[in-house]
Amino acid sequence: MLANVFRGVNEFGIEDVEKPRAGIGEAVLRVTLTTICGTDLHIVRGEYAVKSGLVVGHEPVGVIEELGPGLDGFSVGDRVLVGAITPCGQCRACLSGHLSQCGHGAGYEALGGWRLGNTLHGAQAQYVKIPFAQANLAKIPDELSDEQVVLLADIASTGFSGAEAAGVRLGDAVVVLAQGPIGLCATVGARLMGAAMIIGVDGDDTRLAMAKKMGADVVIDHRSEDVVGRVRSLTGGGADVAIEALGTQETFENALRCLRPGGTLSSLGVYSGTLQLPYDAFSAGIGDHRIVTTLCPGGKERMRRLMELVRSRRVDLSPLITHSFALKDIREAYALFGERRDGVIKVAIRP
Amino acid sequence: MLANVFRGVNEFGIEDVEKPRAGIGEAVLRVTLTTICGTDLHIVRGEYAVKSGLVVGHEPVGVIEELGPGLDGFSVGDRVLVGAITPCGQCRACLSGHLSQCGHGAGYEALGGWRLGNTLHGAQAQYVKIPFAQANLAKIPDELSDEQVVLLADIASTGFSGAEAAGVRLGDAVVVLAQGPIGLCATVGARLMGAAMIIGVDGDDTRLAMAKKMGADVVIDHRSEDVVGRVRSLTGGGADVAIEALGTQETFENALRCLRPGGTLSSLGVYSGTLQLPYDAFSAGIGDHRIVTTLCPGGKERMRRLMELVRSRRVDLSPLITHSFALKDIREAYALFGERRDGVIKVAIRP
């Protein structure tokens, strides 16, 4: 089968590799749609500890091709969505409700529940093998298209979780720092949960416009405006929740400074170095702040809930898919996405 | 009346000042017992922005001397305990449940609910005026002595809140980094909430011994042992909760590294500079960590609950009061406490 294989720093592309077979508790999907994640850019640039020869990609939509022994309630031919995280449901972390930190057959030292395109072959391929399939195959309602659900696998689940982990309440003021794909989904999530004021921050005109389209009440251009001062003024003394969605010192620190006493910083960005917690913005007792982090929640029940939100038209993420490519043209897709050309937000990849 | 007045860097001591009078909603107490807090050391050293002329101290036990207009349910002569934080109960923060962040008559920019010995005259005096007395006078049950309740005003309320804010659950493994007065109370709090393993860390033999006495199952001497390695080994991969109770980069960073994925760092220490969040110990998505901070919860209902724990013999904090002084000898008490002489943990001050 054809698959996008990582070979080394900036060395990757379509190869003909062996089609996977399903073992106990596993399923093989024929991939019908997938996408490229910002994390995949880090992988192909060699910034992550991923083995040469790995098939990249962790956001599969597909059709069940083969079911291994020990599965119940699925049929070959079912259309399914699989989250980026594939929890086993049966380890210490999963049984504690930390599905994202799944460490099947191991203690908590394990690598977490992200396996596809990380420790197992991924979804930028014609076929992909799903581990712990009983916990991870979410049937797609007939009335929903592949395009309508593919972004739920990762960015919507992650972005929404930024609002959920913070515990956004009715009437809250929420600021979302950076309006890339994850930040835009955090904006949607805050809106879904009943925030009364949502402030989107970015420095890119396309993304600021998209932020307004996806639910921000106010946008702040960090190139020309004082982010912290503006947020504190708009909110009468600080936001209830600040969601960090880029992974830089600046966005992290601004998020902290935007908060009211007792406010919550929900951190979604992946940082690339040591962060500073400045004394004047963080000192226990001064602010009663909370900092929460969340890795993309997965599992079939999470995917089912997110699909229900799409089915009932609470959410329409389709404006975020700005471009589409065939699997064979995947290097072209990576180039466009990596260089943020042509107003790209997310690309669809069709095997 | 006599009171301990702050005048400038290391300038403080007993002066004869005017006795306070109760205005609307206020009460005046005749102080029968108080203590010195680590924070008071910072104040008399001039490290906090406190005005010259202020009476120091925020942990009063006393008898009601005068009741201002607008109060209900109290009588002159009642024995009462008042928390270090005196929330109004009626501002935006209080009505949201953030009593510690009280900002009466103001927005969230206010200084928080800590007033006694900070923005108002404090308790190291013969008399002290209590603002928002309706919300802050907690009657002391007859069977409890002043000594049994004085530490509830601040260090017990704060230390216990370290465990409460983290949400310690039955069977948790909890590590408490530093076993000073607050850390010892955090140890007691974790024990009260049902942690199955409590690990106390310090570098002082007296405090390590006291930690065992107050409920730690294991103690680690950071002078000779690898704190993180030992905690990870004892807990089979990381503590559920790490409570930081000193306010240094080392304890903060160790706390973070001691956690299991999905674990919570509860930060009680007051930091004196910028903190580092190292990349390998904190990166969103890698660990699903939470960092929570709490300022000492106050208000009469908090004090009532804590006194109930003493009354039912769940808690005995008396071993922590190692020394006793008359108010007139308060400089001597500060010297002993500040230099940590003679195995001092807390001192009692009798006006």
Added chain:
Amino acid sequence: MLANVFRGVNEFGIEDVEKPRAGIGEAVLRVTLTTICGTDLHIVRGEYAVKSGLVVGHEPVGVIEELGPGLDGFSVGDRVLVGAITPCGQCRACLSGHLSQCGHGAGYEALGGWRLGNTLHGAQAQYVKIPFAQANLAKIPDELSDEQVVLLADIASTGFSGAEAAGVRLGDAVVVLAQGPIGLCATVGARLMGAAMIIGVDGDDTRLAMAKKMGADVVIDHRSEDVVGRVRSLTGGGADVAIEALGTQETFENALRCLRPGGTLSSLGVYSGTLQLPYDAFSAGIGDHRIVTTLCPGGKERMRRLMELVRSRRVDLSPLITHSFALKDIREAYALFGERRDGVIKVAIRP
């Protein structure tokens, strides 16, 4: 001043009574808009233990006429909204976060925080005195009209709390049993919090139509349909949350039977007799169910948050005000509202 005074069973109407004066911590408002609550119908019918001579009404919008001593941050002339419940913020219940159960100056045996038009003179008058004004006067943003905020005082706060107390989560299926004013607001609340499927149940065509307008995805007419069977089918085995908003055995029992295992019944209706918990619908351990009840949350911070939702156009309750009356015509208003004539949902009363 003119006021609607309760005298006995079905004896009530406009009288000329003394204008109130503000004592310590109190404020007097010139009422500019109010409404009639279903509870007021019970009162004038003599079904509640309310004293003869009481001015009825608990939903005031007005202008500050007089401020008593001890208040801070308000000015005569400020436009304000006051919730139906007026918590003191300083008693045991309030300091525990149970503002609705306020028992100022008393133990928990007190009557709860509902005072206006219950134990104190109410809002169907030209002037009304507000107790604990510091905690209860919520300034109305200039851009909002009286009509836009009056329903927040009670039915919106109560209806939304039905969803909040149940902890509605993104993607939940919620059924709301009965679509009167409270049920319609519960429908709005469930929508605001991100439920994916909202099912409205009633037996009145006008109300079923209004339910769809206010956010129900599906409506069930209990006159012709099997409520429980339909809900279980629509939700694939049971709703995550069922909100009871009428106060009858039938709606309560249906709510219970509509739930999935682990689901939550949020009970808002005021019952008039003993309820049955049938064995086959409720037996501990069989269902892991929760039943939660909430009295209308009050206080100025609650009102502020709700007004923010209106200001940001998340909520528009104006379709619910179907009729308007002058204060002098209040008996006519009670008649129309009590008999549910002319498709009435809520009436506005202008003093």
Added chain:
Amino acid sequence: MLANVFRGVNEFGIEDVEKPRAGIGEAVLRVTLTTICGTDLHIVRGEYAVKSGLVVGHEPVGVIEELGPGLDGFSVGDRVLVGAITPCGQCRACLSGHLSQCGHGAGYEALGGWRLGNTLHGAQAQYVKIPFAQANLAKIPDELSDEQVVLLADIASTGFSGAEAAGVRLGDAVVVLAQGPIGLCATVGARLMGAAMIIGVDGDDTRLAMAKKMGADVVIDHRSEDVVGRVRSLTGGGADVAIEALGTQETFENALRCLRPGGTLSSLGVYSGTLQLPYDAFSAGIGDHRIVTTLCPGGKERMRRLMELVRSRRVDLSPLITHSFALKDIREAYALFGERRDGVIKVAIRP
């Protein structure tokens, strides 16, 4: 192998049946210790819909005899404890955190996660087959005996969950109505979580004495005392939490009447008929009450946590095992336990 087989109303006893074999994901244990649950009495009396031919019992301690395919991290010979509920970890309920309501391979209509001795052969036998073994085999620390852990499988997990589901907080007043095995464990659980006052209610001298031994501060004999009046007096207006642990109208109603406004009734008893919620004790809005129910939480992580509490000597349940029998004498054990003879609380059964 020998096993206690249910055949019909009061027809049960030791038979020689086929030894089970492990399929995919299953394990077979050689049972070394088990016990009899109150639920088993209902089963042998024919009060539950259990099939003739079923092996009874749901509290197994044993040694792994055989491991089916698809398991990881276990070895034949490991000593393990298995909870009464055996969740799959991979269905909609489990992935939502409702492990007790597990409905593997099915929607929420399933029977819940209780399988052993209910829908599958149980533990009163020489061997027992465990479904979803990956999620359910909890290794027993070497230093703990079988006797120290056997009660964790059901009554301790259930009893503690009564306190956990209610959210007992530091300083709470908790009343536990009925001090049978489950109620005694609820008493222990409330104590573990930091309740300041625990009131045990029963009408049996042995059980009242045991309640004091297990942590009750006060006991009330319902034969001679006014339960509600006494609780309201002791708690100054009502308990924060009331735990019902018998399953009768009287205990349920008393629990409700013992609560303060905003208090929580945690219902553990299994009711045998319709319950009444009296108008004067329950009416939405009057009390802001919550009623929570919980079925015994299971899964290996739950068992691990409970064993940690025993290992650290927080809990010693051994006084509750008052009698011991060989498997062959099980009818004698049922007779003693069922008739509550000789001060029996729990019996140990050794295959």
